[in-house]
Amino acid sequence: MFSKLDLPKMSLGRVAYLIDHETQKKSKSVKRFLDVDTQKKLLLAEREYKRSEDKYDELSEEDSVGVFSKKDAKLVYKNRFNTVVRPEFLDQYQTEACPICGVAFPQELDHVLPKSKYAQFTVTPINLVPMCGNCNHEKLASKVSFHPYFEDFSDLRGLEFRFDFKSKAIVSICFSDGTDDKLKNIMDVYKQKRQLALSANRLLKRIINSISMSENKLNLENIGKVIESGESYGGLEVWEKKFYKNLREITDEFYTFLCNEANKGNE
Ligand SMILES: [Zn+2]
Structure with a gap:
């Protein structure tokens, strides 16, 4: 990207x-x-x-x-x-x-x-x-453009994923302070923010599925293992690496959410 x-x-x-x-x-x-x-x-x-x-x-x-x-x-x-x-x-x-x-x-x-x-x-x-x-x-008609022969924003510096587990699992994209305005602008111009949010939500769904299908008990350690194994998979895209990094930072919250989800399934 x-x-x-x-x-x-x-x-x-x-x-x-x-x-x-x-x-x-x-x-x-x-x-x-x-x-x-x-x-x-x-x-x-x-x-x-x-x-x-x-x-x-x-x-x-x-x-x-x-x-x-x-x-x-x-x-x-x-x-x-x-x-x-x-x-x-x-x-x-x-x-x-x-x-x-x-x-x-x-x-x-x-x-x-x-x-x-x-x-x-x-x-x-x-x-x-x-x-x-x-x-x-x-691509929207806009003055802001991206020139792949001259420019490189593939490290997506400053882009972060935020996880909301309060109601249902939702991933959203945000930018940390000091992110290059050009990256924010070209994400909008090419509608890549929306595309990336869709991909990130699909990835989260896949992770939740593999956790709920895992035969191990639903505890922090086992959930951590599932996340780790996804993260250690070779050939991850830059955004996927960022996704896992941000996900690891909120594992406690994720665990609580998963238990709720699992309980819902058992009702
Ligand atoms: Zn394309």
């Missing part, structure tokens, strides 16, 4: 080559895209983008690059890039998980700087991020 991706291996030159060679009939917009001056300007814009790193969202918006307009850019993307270039672009990331949710495979491309404002980056590889369909569609 919110992990860094390797920079795309594909260059803007390769994009132009594919569009030029794989396209039989060249539309006016493709011809304008292949114009030498336009290509030079696009390359300069790409270079500036690569240098901008943490200031990428301060790059200037452009309606056109020479004769290549925003409308041309959209047509080239829709009619050429999507069909001719996209498969090769995504090929590099086919074994990676979606950089947003870390769950599904990335099958779509998201424009970090939107093509409605930045004509010059519509087909620029560094502005195109592979993403799963869900995350791409969940």
Whole structure:
């Protein structure tokens, strides 16, 4: 979740080559895209983008690059890039998980700087991020974005799980003081807070099930053992490790809750 991706291996030159060679009939917009001056300007814009790193969202918006307009850019993307270039672009990331949710495979491309404002980056590889369909569609129109080629929030620093056992078992997500505002914002923008809360509640249910099915007596020690065995399972996600850590901190409360649950079942 919110992990860094390797920079795309594909260059803007390769994009132009594919569009030029794989396209039989060249539309006016493709011809304008292949114009030498336009290509030079696009390359300069790409270079500036690569240098901008943490200031990428301060790059200037452009309606056109020479004769290549925003409308041309959209047509080239829709009619050429999507069909001719996209498969090769995504090929590099086919074994990676979606950089947003870390769950599904990335099958779509998201424009970090939107093509409605930045004509010059519509087909620029560094502005195109592979993403799963869900995350791409969940993304809210917002200035706050996450750039997986430059940024890494995969340690989810400051994110915590809170357990409420008063009425029924509910896990909620909160942030400790001093958590990076950007993490909070991108959790909202991509609706990952809700997704993570759902996953955390499912995990809690699984833990409760394995405790109630355990043949050992319901006591603090045995409950602790079930939690420990889940925690020692290899290949846990970052959020799962945090979940178990926070759960261990409230084991007494959890035990009381479990006894109540077990009693309810026996009524
Ligand atoms: Zn995703």
